[in-house]
Amino acid sequence: MSSDPRPILLEALARDGSDDLVELRYHAKRSRSVAVEKGRVDQAKVAEHSGVGVRVLADGTHGFATTDRLEVTAVLRAIQTARAAARASAAARRSKLPRPPATQLADGIFETEGYAELESADLEGRIRLVLDMEERARLSSARIVSASSAYTEIFEEKGIVTSDGARAWTKVARPEFRVGAVAQEGAELQRGARSVGVTGAWDCLFGRASSEELGDQAAGMAVDLLSAGYAEGGKRKVILSPAIVGLLTHEAIGHTVEADFVEAGSCARDRIGTRVASELVTLRDSGTSDHESGAGGVLQVDDEGVPAGQTTIIEDGVLESYLHDRHTAARFDVQPTGNARAWEYDDEPLIRMRNTYIAPGESDLDEMIAGIDDGLILDGPRNGQADANGEFMFGTLQAWSIEDGKRGPLRRGVNISGMAFEVLSTVDAVSKDFRWDLGSGYCGKGQPAKVDAGGPWVSCEVLVGGRS
Amino acid sequence: MSGAPTDATGAAADLHDRAEELLDRARAAGATEAEVYGTGGTSLSAKMEKGDLGQVQADEGATLGLRVLIDGRLGFTSTNQLDAGALERAAVDAVAIARLSPPDDANALGTGAAIDAGRLLGPRVDPLLAKLDVAEVVERARSLSAETSAHDGRISVDKATVSSVASRTVLRTTTGIAVDDEDAALTMSVMALAKDGEDTGGFDYGGHVLRDLADADAAAARLSARVARAVVGNLAARPGESYEGPVAFAPEAFTTAFLGPLLGAVSALAVQRGRSALAEKCGEDVAPGITVLDDPTDRASAGARPFDREGTPTDRLSIVQDGVLRSFLHNGYTAAVAGSVSTGHAAGGPRGVPGLGAHAIQVETTAADSPADEAALLRALGRGLYVQRLSGSVDPASGDFSGAAKSARWIEGGEIRHSVQEVMVAGNAFDLLARGITITRERTRPTGNALLPWALVPGISVTGGS
Numbered sequence: 001m002s003s004d005p006r007p008i009l010l011e012a013l014a015r016d017g018s019d020d021l022v023e024l025r026y027h028a029k030r031s032r033s034v035a036v037e038k039g040r041v042d043q044a045k046v047a048e049h050s051g052v053g054v055r056v057l058a059d060g061t062h063g064f065a066t067t068d069r070l071e072v073t074a075v076l077r078a079i080q081t082a083r084a085a086a087r088a089s090a091a092a093r094r095s096k097l098p099r100p101p102a103t104q105l106a107d108g109i110f111e112t113e114g115y116a117e118l119e120s121a122d123l124e125g126r127i128r129l130v131l132d133m134e135e136r137a138r139l140s141s142a143r144i145v146s147a148s149s150a151y152t153e154i155f156e157e158k159g160i161v162t163s164d165g166a167r168a169w170t171k172v173a174r175p176e177f178r179v180g181a182v183a184q185e186g187a188e189l190q191r192g193a194r195s196v197g198v199t200g201a202w203d204c205l206f207g208r209a210s211s212e213e214l215g216d217q218a219a220g221m222a223v224d225l226l227s228a229g230y231a232e233g234g235k236r237k238v239i240l241s242p243a244i245v246g247l248l249t250h251e252a253i254g255h256t257v258e259a260d261f262v263e264a265g266s267c268a269r270d271r272i273g274t275r276v277a278s279e280l281v282t283l284r285d286s287g288t289s290d291h292e293s294g295a296g297g298v299l300q301v302d303d304e305g306v307p308a309g310q311t312t313i314i315e316d317g318v319l320e321s322y323l324h325d326r327h328t329a330a331r332f333d334v335q336p337t338g339n340a341r342a343w344e345y346d347d348e349p350l351i352r353m354r355n356t357y358i359a360p361g362e363s364d365l366d367e368m369i370a371g372i373d374d375g376l377i378l379d380g381p382r383n384g385q386a387d388a389n390g391e392f393m394f395g396t397l398q399a400w401s402i403e404d405g406k407r408g409p410l411r412r413g414v415n416i417s418g419m420a421f422e423v424l425s426t427v428d429a430v431s432k433d434f435r436w437d438l439g440s441g442y443c444g445k446g447q448p449a450k451v452d453a454g455g456p457w458v459s460c461e462v463l464v465g466g467r468s
Numbered sequence: 469m470s471g472a473p474t475d476a477t478g479a480a481a482d483l484h485d486r487a488e489e490l491l492d493r494a495r496a497a498g499a500t501e502a503e504v505y506g507t508g509g510t511s512l513s514a515k516m517e518k519g520d521l522g523q524v525q526a527d528e529g530a531t532l533g534l535r536v537l538i539d540g541r542l543g544f545t546s547t548n549q550l551d552a553g554a555l556e557r558a559a560v561d562a563v564a565i566a567r568l569s570p571p572d573d574a575n576a577l578g579t580g581a582a583i584d585a586g587r588l589l590g591p592r593v594d595p596l597l598a599k600l601d602v603a604e605v606v607e608r609a610r611s612l613s614a615e616t617s618a619h620d621g622r623i624s625v626d627k628a629t630v631s632s633v634a635s636r637t638v639l640r641t642t643t644g645i646a647v648d649d650e651d652a653a654l655t656m657s658v659m660a661l662a663k664d665g666e667d668t669g670g671f672d673y674g675g676h677v678l679r680d681l682a683d684a685d686a687a688a689a690r691l692s693a694r695v696a697r698a699v700v701g702n703l704a705a706r707p708g709e710s711y712e713g714p715v716a717f718a719p720e721a722f723t724t725a726f727l728g729p730l731l732g733a734v735s736a737l738a739v740q741r742g743r744s745a746l747a748e749k750c751g752e753d754v755a756p757g758i759t760v761l762d763d764p765t766d767r768a769s770a771g772a773r774p775f776d777r778e779g780t781p782t783d784r785l786s787i788v789q790d791g792v793l794r795s796f797l798h799n800g801y802t803a804a805v806a807g808s809v810s811t812g813h814a815a816g817g818p819r820g821v822p823g824l825g826a827h828a829i830q831v832e833t834t835a836a837d838s839p840a841d842e843a844a845l846l847r848a849l850g851r852g853l854y855v856q857r858l859s860g861s862v863d864p865a866s867g868d869f870s871g872a873a874k875s876a877r878w879i880e881g882g883e884i885r886h887s888v889q890e891v892m893v894a895g896n897a898f899d900l901l902a903r904g905i906t907i908t909r910e911r912t913r914p915t916g917n918a919l920l921p922w923a924l925v926p927g928i929s930v931t932g933g934s
Binding site: 038040041042045046061062063082088093094095145146182187189190260263265266383385389390393395415418465466 | 522524529531549561562566570603671742745860861868874889893894929
C-alpha cells in the first residue's frame with residue numbers, strides 16, 4: 001500500500017500553523033471479497049476507499065471536512081474548510097466545546113500480526129476456497145437446496161496526526177469467512193450458517209475450525225433444524241454460549257455504557273460504583289485480544305490517536321467505567337479509553353466498542369447443565385439491538401432444551417430479550433472456558449464498526465420469544 | 469467549501485470523463501465487456517447532540533465501480549481515487565480477477581433500452597435545495613432538535629441531523645449505454661428518549677428524505693411530532709402479557725415483519741437460488757386484499773429513479789395485485805438465468821456488483837371494508853398489543869420472525885392504555901399474509917420512501933415478561 005502518510009499530514013499541519021486543535025486522519029481501506037452462491041460467483045472484487053478526514057476544533061465547535069487526496073495542498077484545503085464550517089456554525093453552539101486536556105497520544109508504527117502475510121497472498125486461492133466450500137456444503141445432503149460461501153479481507157492503513165502530539169501510523173488486516181446452507185423438506189426451508197472473523201492471518205482465521213468443518217457444520221445445522229420444534233417462550237433459565245454471551249455483552253451492556261449514550265440518558269447513567277450485575281460478572285472492552293488470540297476488533301490506536309487499552313466496565317458486579325473518547329472523558333473527568341473509531345476516512349469518530357467480553361469464571365459447563373431442570377442452551381449469534389433503557393433483543397440460530405439436568409433435543413433459534421442489568425443480576429454460573437465468537441460481526445451505530453465479543457458459558461434468566 | 473452551497477459539480481464534475489477513461493482502460497487491459505457506474509457529489513450536514521450543536525461536516529468525493537466480463541467471467545473493482553494510476557490499477561485488477569473466476573453464461577451487461585429523458589431527476593433538482601449553505605443546514609438541525617424537545621419537557625434529543633446532498637450518477641458500458649443524472653435531497657433524522665425521574669423510556673427515532681425544500685418545514689414538524697409522541701408514550705412502561713391472537717403493527721413494524729420477507733421472497737435471485745418460499749406461488753393468492761407495487765416513477769418517493777444500477781429504464785411494476793403474486797423482481801443476471809427480461813431492479817452503488825431490490829414500494833388495500841386509519845385499526849383490534857417498531861430477526865427463507873416489540877402500547881377498548889416493554893412477538897410472515905391481514909386505507913411514508921399502511925394481524929404469538 002502507500003508509504004508513511006505522516007510526513008504529508010505533518011507538513012499540512014505545519015503550513016496551517018493555527019492554534020486550533022487539528023486532527024488529521026489518513027485512512028486507506030482496501031478490501032478483497034469473493035462471494036459464491038449455488039455454484040455461481042456473485043462477487044469477486046477489489047475495492048479501495050481512501051482519503052483524509054480532518055476535524056478542527058475552532059470557536060468551541062467541531063468542523064469536519066474530507067479530501068480523497070493525500071496531498072499537502074488538498075489536506076490544507078480540507079483543514080481550512082473544516083475550520084470555516086466550525087466558525088460559520090459556532091454561533092449555534094451554546095456550550096462551547098473546550099479543548100480536551102493533554103493526554104498520552106500514540107507516536108510510532110503499529111502493525112497487527114498477519115498484515116504482510118495476507119497482503120502478499122494471491123486472490124486465486126481465495127476464489128478456490130469459496131467455490132470449494134460452497135460446493136461441499138451444497139452436496140453434503142440431498143436436502144440442501146442452496147449453499148453460499150464468502151471470503152473478505154480488509155486492509156486498513158491509517159496515519160493519525162494531531163496538533164497536540166499524535167503521530168501514529170497503523171496497519172490492521174481482518175479476514176472473514178462465511179458459509180451458509182438452506183435445507184428444504186416440502187414447503188419448509190431452514191437455514192444454517194457458520195462464520196469466523198479475526199484480526200490476523202489465515203492460520204488464525206481457521207485456527208479453531210477448518211473451512212471444511214465450518215461448511216459441514218452450516219449444512220448440518222440447516223438439515224437438523226428442519227425437524228426441530230419451537231422452544232417454549234416465557235422467562236426461562238438459559239445457558240448462553242460464548243457467542244451469545246458476546247452478543248449480550250455487546251448489545252445489552254456495551255452500548256449502554258458508551259459515554260455518548262450515557263449523556264443522552266441511558267440506564268447506566270449515574271450508576272458508576274453501584275452493583276449492576278451478579279458478583280460473578282466481570283466485563284471488559286479491550287483493544288487487545290485478551291484470553292485468546294485472534295479477536296476481530298483488535299485496535300492499537302484509536303482514531304483520536306489515543307492508545308487503545310483494556311477497560312474494565314464491570315468488576316465483580318460493580319459498574320466501574322464507561323467507554324470514552326477524549327471529549328466525554330474530559331466531561332466525566334477521567335482518562336480517555338481509546339474508543340473513538342471511524343469506519344472510513346469520511347466518517348467522524350464515534351465512541352465504539354472493540355472486543356467486549358465477560359471474563360471466565362470457575363464453573364464447569366457440564367455441571368452447569370446438570371444443575372438445571374428446565375431450560376435452554378442457546379448458541380449461534382444472529383442479530384441484536386439494545387435500547388437506552390437497557391432493554392435488549394438478540395436472536396440465536398439454535399437452541400437446545402435442558403431437561404432434568406441433561407442436554408435435550410435441538411429447537412429452532414429463538415429471540416431473547418430482557419433488561420440488561422436485571423439479566424446480569426441473574427447470572428449464577430460462569431464457566432472457565434473462553435472464546436471470541438463474534439468476529440464476523442459488525443456493529444451498526446450510524447456507521448459500521450468491526451468488533452468482536454465473547455466470553456465463557458453463562459447461566460442466567462431471560463425472556464424467550466416462543467411460538468406454538 | 470464551508471458557507472458554500474452543496475453542488476454536484478464538485479469532485480463529480482468530470483465524473484463522466486473519468487468513467488469513459490476507465491472504460492477505455494478496461495478494454496485495453498483485456499475486458500471483452502465492461503461497465504462503469506459512478507456516483508459523486510457534495511454534502512453538508514449538521515448534527516445536534518443533546519440540544520447543542522455537535523459537528524458540522526462538509527464532504528466532497530466520487531467513486532467509480534468497474535464490472536468487467538471476459539467470456540462470462542466476472543471481475544469487479546471500485547475506487548475513489550480518480551487519477552490515471554488508480555484507474556489503471558482498477559482496470560488491470562478487474563481483468564485479473566475475471567480471468568481467475570469461473571465462467572457463467574448469465575453474466576451480461578445491460579443493452580441500453582431508451583430512457584425517458586422526461587423522467588431524469590436532474591432537470592428538476594430544486595434550485596433552493598442545491599443552494600443551502602452551512603448556516604441554513606445548521607439552523608434546520610437546531611430547529612428540528614428544538615421542535616422535538618418542545619413537545620414535552622421530559623424529552624431528551626440524543627441526536628438530530630440534517631444533511632443536504634447533491635449527487636451525480638453516471639453509467640457507461642461497452643454495450644452502448646451512456647446515461648447521466650443528477651439529484652439533490654435533504655435528509656433529516658431524530659433520535660430521542662424521555663426521562664421522568666428515575667423512569668427512562670425506550671429510544672425512538674425517525675427519518676425523512678425529501679427533494680423539495682418547500683416541503684421541509686412540514687416534514688420536520690411531522691417527524692418531530694411523531695418521535696416526541698413515541699418517546700413520551702414509552703414512559704411508565706409495564707411488562708406485557710402473553711397471549712396468542714391479534715396484534716396491530718405500525719408501518720415500520722409491518723415492514724420488518726411482513727414486507728421485508730415478502731420482498732425478499734419475490735427477488736428472482738432468491739427464487740433461483742432455492743431460498744424463496746414463494747418460488748412456486750406466481751399466480752396464486754399470497755396476501756388476500758393487498759396490492760404491492762413498486763413505483764420508481766413516483767417522484768414523491770426518495771426511491772424514485774429513471775434507470776436502475778445497470779441502466780435499465782425503471783417503471784411501475786405490480787408485484788402482488790389484489791392478493792395474487794404477479795411478478796418477481798429481476799436484474800439483468802436473473803433475467804438471463806430465467807430467459808426473461810430485466811424488470812429494472814438492479815440495485816446498489818458503485819462499490820459492488822449490481823444487486824437486486826425494489827425502489828419505491830407502495831402497499832394498498834383492495835378490501836372494501838378496510839379501516840380508514842390508525843385509530844380505526846386500533847378500534848378493530850379492541851384489546852391487544854400495538855407494535856410500532858420490531859427489534860428482531862426475520863428468516864427471509866422461512867418467513868419466521870421474532871423480536872421485541874418496541875414503542876409498544878397496550879390497547880383496551882380500542883384505545884391506547886399504557887406503554888409496554890419486555891414483550892416479544894413471533895409468527896411466520898408468509899403464513900400470516902396468506903391467511904389474511906387487515907390494512908388501513910391511510911398510508912404514510914415513514915422514511916420518505918415506501919408508502920405503507922398500518923396492519924392488524926391475527927394469530928401472533930405474544931410472549932410477555934409479566
